[in-house]
Amino acid sequence: MNIINIIVPELPESVNNAVIIQWHKKPGDKIYLDDILVELETDKVVLEIPATKNGILNSILVDTGNIVESQQIIGTINLTKNLDNVALNITNNKNNKLKKQLNNFKKNNFTDKKINDFSPSIRKKIKTNNITIEQINDFNNLNINKIKNFHKKEKDSSLVNNYKRVKMTPIRKHIAQRLMESKNNSVMLTTFNEVNMQKIINIRQKYGELFKRKYEIKLGLTSFHVKAVSQALKFFPKLNAFIDGEDIIYNDIYNINIALSTERGLLAPIIKNTNNLSLVEIEKEIKKLVVKGNTNKLSVDDLSSGNFTITNGGVFGSLMSTPIINPPQSAILGIHAINNRPFVLNNKISIVPIMYLALSYDHRLIDGKDSIKFLFLIKQLLEDPFRLLLNI
Incomplete structure (x- = not known):
C-alpha cells in the first residue's frame, strides 16, 4: 500500500504563509481525483488543494x-484500489483508539463518587452554591476553602468573560494593514x-429583458459606472x-478594481483594460469576479x-460615504443608493431618481480642480449614457 503526501502548493509571490481554514475530509474518508481536500487562506486569496489520485485520507498532520x-x-x-477495506480498517483503528481514551478517562476521573462520601459541611456548601459533581476536578483534596474559592472563581468568571477573543484571519489582517497604509x-x-x-433606469427598463435574453446576463448599473x-x-x-x-507613475492601461463584500471580508478584484x-x-x-469571490476562487x-x-x-442602502483609497492608487469612486427626490x-420641481457620488483622492497628487472636474464629467456621462456608447 503506497502513501503520498499532501503538500502546500507554491504560494504566490509576496505571500509568505497561509492558514488552514478547513479540511473537507477526515482520516478514513474515501478520496477521488480532484476532490477538494483542504482550503488555505493567505492575506490575499483562498487556495484549494485537490486530490491528485484516488485513495483514502490516512492522516492530517496540521490541523485547522x-x-x-x-x-x-x-x-x-x-x-x-480497494478503497472500502482501507477505509474500514482506518475507521476501526480510530474507534479502538477512542475507546482506549474513554477507558483511561473513566479510570482517572472520580465522577462516580457520591455526594454522601463528603462531610456534612462540604455537602452543605456544594448544595448552597449549586455546584455539581461534574464541575469539581480534584475530589481527593476537596475542603471548605476550595469550595469557597471555586464559587468565587465561577462568579468572577461570569462577570469578566462576557466577550470572546478571536484571531484575525489573514485576509482581515491584510485589509487592516492596507487601510492603515492608506490613512498614514x-x-x-x-x-x-x-x-x-x-x-440609465429607462434603458434598463426598456432593454433589460432583451439584453438578458441575448447575452444571458443581467444589465446592471456598475457597468455604466465602469x-x-x-x-x-x-x-x-x-x-x-x-x-x-x-516620482509620479502614469498608467497607460485602465484596470479598475470593483470592491466586493464576501464572507471573509472586502476584496477588490480587477476588470482589466476596461x-x-x-x-x-x-x-x-463583473459576474465572473462575483462568482469567483463568493466561491473563494479569486487568484492573486x-x-x-x-x-x-x-x-x-x-x-447595502448607503446614502453617502467617504471611501478610503486603495493604495498605492490615488483615487476611489463611491457609488450609493438611488432614491427618488x-x-x-x-x-x-420633479421627482427623479438621484444617486450621490463620492470621490476620495490623494491631495498630494490631485488638485481639487481636477478632482471636481473629473467627478462632474462622470456625472455628465451617466446622465447622458449615449455618450458612453459613442465614446464622446
Missing part, C-alpha cells in the same frame, strides 16, 4: 487554524456630486497615476495591478 508554508507536508493519502501615506480628501439616474470612469480617466490622467517616492470593453463584456467580467492575478477602484455601498428640471 495553523500556519503553513510553501511545500510543507500537511497530510498523507493511502493509494489503493496619503492626504485624503473627498468631493461629492449627485446624478440623475433616470436615463464605462464612465474609463472614459473620464483619459481626460484626467493623474487620477490613473500614483506616487512612488518622489477602456476596450463594451457594456456586455464588462457585465460578464485577479487582485493585482489595479489603477482605480469603484466601491458600491448602495447595495425632489429635483429642479427645466425650472420645475
Whole structure:
C-alpha cells in the first residue's frame, strides 16, 4: 500500500504563509481525483488543494487554524484500489483508539463518587452554591476553602468573560494593514456630486429583458459606472497615476478594481483594460469576479495591478460615504443608493431618481480642480449614457 503526501502548493509571490481554514475530509474518508481536500487562506486569496489520485485520507498532520508554508507536508493519502477495506480498517483503528481514551478517562476521573462520601459541611456548601459533581476536578483534596474559592472563581468568571477573543484571519489582517497604509501615506480628501439616474433606469427598463435574453446576463448599473470612469480617466490622467517616492507613475492601461463584500471580508478584484470593453463584456467580467469571490476562487492575478477602484455601498442602502483609497492608487469612486427626490428640471420641481457620488483622492497628487472636474464629467456621462456608447 503506497502513501503520498499532501503538500502546500507554491504560494504566490509576496505571500509568505497561509492558514488552514478547513479540511473537507477526515482520516478514513474515501478520496477521488480532484476532490477538494483542504482550503488555505493567505492575506490575499483562498487556495484549494485537490486530490491528485484516488485513495483514502490516512492522516492530517496540521490541523485547522495553523500556519503553513510553501511545500510543507500537511497530510498523507493511502493509494489503493480497494478503497472500502482501507477505509474500514482506518475507521476501526480510530474507534479502538477512542475507546482506549474513554477507558483511561473513566479510570482517572472520580465522577462516580457520591455526594454522601463528603462531610456534612462540604455537602452543605456544594448544595448552597449549586455546584455539581461534574464541575469539581480534584475530589481527593476537596475542603471548605476550595469550595469557597471555586464559587468565587465561577462568579468572577461570569462577570469578566462576557466577550470572546478571536484571531484575525489573514485576509482581515491584510485589509487592516492596507487601510492603515492608506490613512498614514496619503492626504485624503473627498468631493461629492449627485446624478440623475433616470436615463440609465429607462434603458434598463426598456432593454433589460432583451439584453438578458441575448447575452444571458443581467444589465446592471456598475457597468455604466465602469464605462464612465474609463472614459473620464483619459481626460484626467493623474487620477490613473500614483506616487512612488518622489516620482509620479502614469498608467497607460485602465484596470479598475470593483470592491466586493464576501464572507471573509472586502476584496477588490480587477476588470482589466476596461477602456476596450463594451457594456456586455464588462457585465460578464463583473459576474465572473462575483462568482469567483463568493466561491473563494479569486487568484492573486485577479487582485493585482489595479489603477482605480469603484466601491458600491448602495447595495447595502448607503446614502453617502467617504471611501478610503486603495493604495498605492490615488483615487476611489463611491457609488450609493438611488432614491427618488425632489429635483429642479427645466425650472420645475420633479421627482427623479438621484444617486450621490463620492470621490476620495490623494491631495498630494490631485488638485481639487481636477478632482471636481473629473467627478462632474462622470456625472455628465451617466446622465447622458449615449455618450458612453459613442465614446464622446
